[in-house]
Amino acid sequence: MNALKWVGISLASVVVLYLLVCGVMTAVGYIHMGLQSKAANGKEYGEARYEEIKSSGIPSEFNIYTAEEISANSDLEGVKLYFFPAPSNEKTKYVLVCPGGAYVWCALENEGYSTAAKVNEEGYTAFALVYRVGEAANERKPLDDLARAVKYITENADTFNVESEDYAICGYSAGGNLVGLFGSDEYGYKNYEGITKPGAIFMGYPWVNPSISSWNVFDAILFKVLAARGHNAFLYKNPSKSDIETMKVYTHITSDYPSTFIMHGKRDQLVPHYKNSDQLVEELEKNNIPYEYYLVKDVNHGTGINEGTAAEDWIPRAISFWENNV
Numbered sequence: 001m002n003a004l005k006w007v008g009i010s011l012a013s014v015v016v017l018y019l020l021v022c023g024v025m026t027a028v029g030y031i032h033m034g035l036q037s038k039a040a041n042g043k044e045y046g047e048a049r050y051e052e053i054k055s056s057g058i059p060s061e062f063n064i065y066t067a068e069e070i071s072a073n074s075d076l077e078g079v080k081l082y083f084f085p086a087p088s089n090e091k092t093k094y095v096l097v098c099p100g101g102a103y104v105w106c107a108l109e110n111e112g113y114s115t116a117a118k119v120n121e122e123g124y125t126a127f128a129l130v131y132r133v134g135e136a137a138n139e140r141k142p143l144d145d146l147a148r149a150v151k152y153i154t155e156n157a158d159t160f161n162v163e164s165e166d167y168a169i170c171g172y173s174a175g176g177n178l179v180g181l182f183g184s185d186e187y188g189y190k191n192y193e194g195i196t197k198p199g200a201i202f203m204g205y206p207w208v209n210p211s212i213s214s215w216n217v218f219d220a221i222l223f224k225v226l227a228a229r230g231h232n233a234f235l236y237k238n239p240s241k242s243d244i245e246t247m248k249v250y251t252h253i254t255s256d257y258p259s260t261f262i263m264h265g266k267r268d269q270l271v272p273h274y275k276n277s278d279q280l281v282e283e284l285e286k287n288n289i290p291y292e293y294y295l296v297k298d299v300n301h302g303t304g305i306n307e308g309t310a311a312e313d314w315i316p317r318a319i320s321f322w323e324n325n326v
Contacts, residue, residue: 019217026218029269033300037110040312041304046113049084049120058085064145064152075136079145081152082108082128083160084116093199093326094125094162095319096149100173100207100302102226103137103233106130111172111204111304118305118315125162127153131178137233140187142178147192154194166199166326170318173271173301174230176206180249180280183258187246198258200322203280204314205264205271205301208249212275219269226270253283259290259325261318263311265299290325292317 053060060083065076086092097119099111106112112128119126131137131145146169154164171179179201182188189195210227214220231239234247245251262280264273273295284291296311306312 022216022218025216026222026269029219029267029300032267033269033302036300036309037302037304040307040309041110041302042114042118042307043109043304045305045307046115046117047109049117050082050113053084059083062152064148075132075141078130078136079132079148080130081149082112082116082130084113084120084126084128085161086123086125087120088123089161091161091163092124093166093168093322094127094153094160095119095168095170095202096146096153097126097128098131098142098146098169098171098175098178099128100171100175100204101133102207103142103174103177103230104134106133107172107302107304110302111175114305115170115172115315119319122316122319124319125160134233138236140181140234142234143182143187146178146182147189147195150189150195151192154196165196167196168200168202168318168322169198170202170204171206172204172304173207174234176203177208177210177230177234177247177249179203180206180208181247181252183260184249184252185254185256186252188252197256199326200318201258201260202315202318202322203260203262203277204304205268205273206249206262206276206280207271208280209276210244210247212272214272222270250280250283253280253287253289255287255289257284257287257289259321260284261292261294261321263294263296263306263314263318265301265303265311266295266297267299268301270301292321 062081070076097115099107101107116126116128131142157164169179264277299311
């Protein structure tokens with residue numbers, strides 16, 4: 001009996017130690033993520049650029065759906081396109097930015113404005129897109145919004161002073177999932193009339209694998225909770241396993257997939273690179289797609305343009321990659 005009691009105490013101690021280690025690691029990781037994201041995402045920088053555009057009298061916010069379409073479907077009223085013209089006023093190619101937010105919200109200020117402002121700094125026109133989220137996103141509606149945004153920009157290319165060909169699309173986290181699927185044959189640009197192939201795709205810490213787990217029980221729970229929110233929004237409530245599989249961007253890579261630039265932090269605890277971007281890169285290599293994988297030390301999730309981090313040059317690097325591959 002004493003031996004059994006000792007074994008029981010030992011097992012309990014191991015379980016307690018395991019939970020303690022997992023809890024500390026998760027807490028430290030998420031605290032780091034929150035602090036670094038707030039310091040690095042460039043929210044104030046992006047908002048300042050947006051206010052500069054507005055104060056100059058340039059129209060900066062657009063409904064990409066018609067009044068009739070919005071009247072028939074109120075969900076479309078929240079879909080907005082924000083215009084960041086190139087400072088030189090010269091005609092340029094453009095970058096369309098899709099913020100992240102797990103398909104339940106759009107991180108417009110944290111990732112949309114700041115990235116568009118950084119693209120301006122590099123001499124190009126940019127747009128930030130707020131697409132449908134939550135229940136309004138069911139049945140892959142954000143793909144329709146992204147396609148409509150590209151079509152709207154193309155139809156108004158002279159007004160925006162942009163070249164409609166060889167545009168780039170940039171997505172963060174769930175926005176990375178969105179732009180990744182938009183590059184695919186099955187769900188992407190080929191399914192929309194009048195939409196040309198993107199010249200390049202930029203992905204910031206993309207969520208391209210919605211079915212991951214972890215040896216850390218707390219991380220595993222968080223992965224499942226956050227993934228379920230994304231599945232239920234992008235697909236439908238409690239989707240089938242087979243439908244969830246369709247959200248895995250790397251399963252849709254074909255020989256004509258657009259050139260792709262990926263930035264991911266090695267410290268990303270919410271969307272680990274080794275379960276997401278690494279798998280995407282493997283498929284890009286198999287299909288001989290031009291790509292650059294910028295895997296960065298000490299960078300976590302939600303850092304946007306990465307002001308002050310080791311990845312603060314990621315947008316200029318992505319633009320250089322785009323210039324060299326179109």
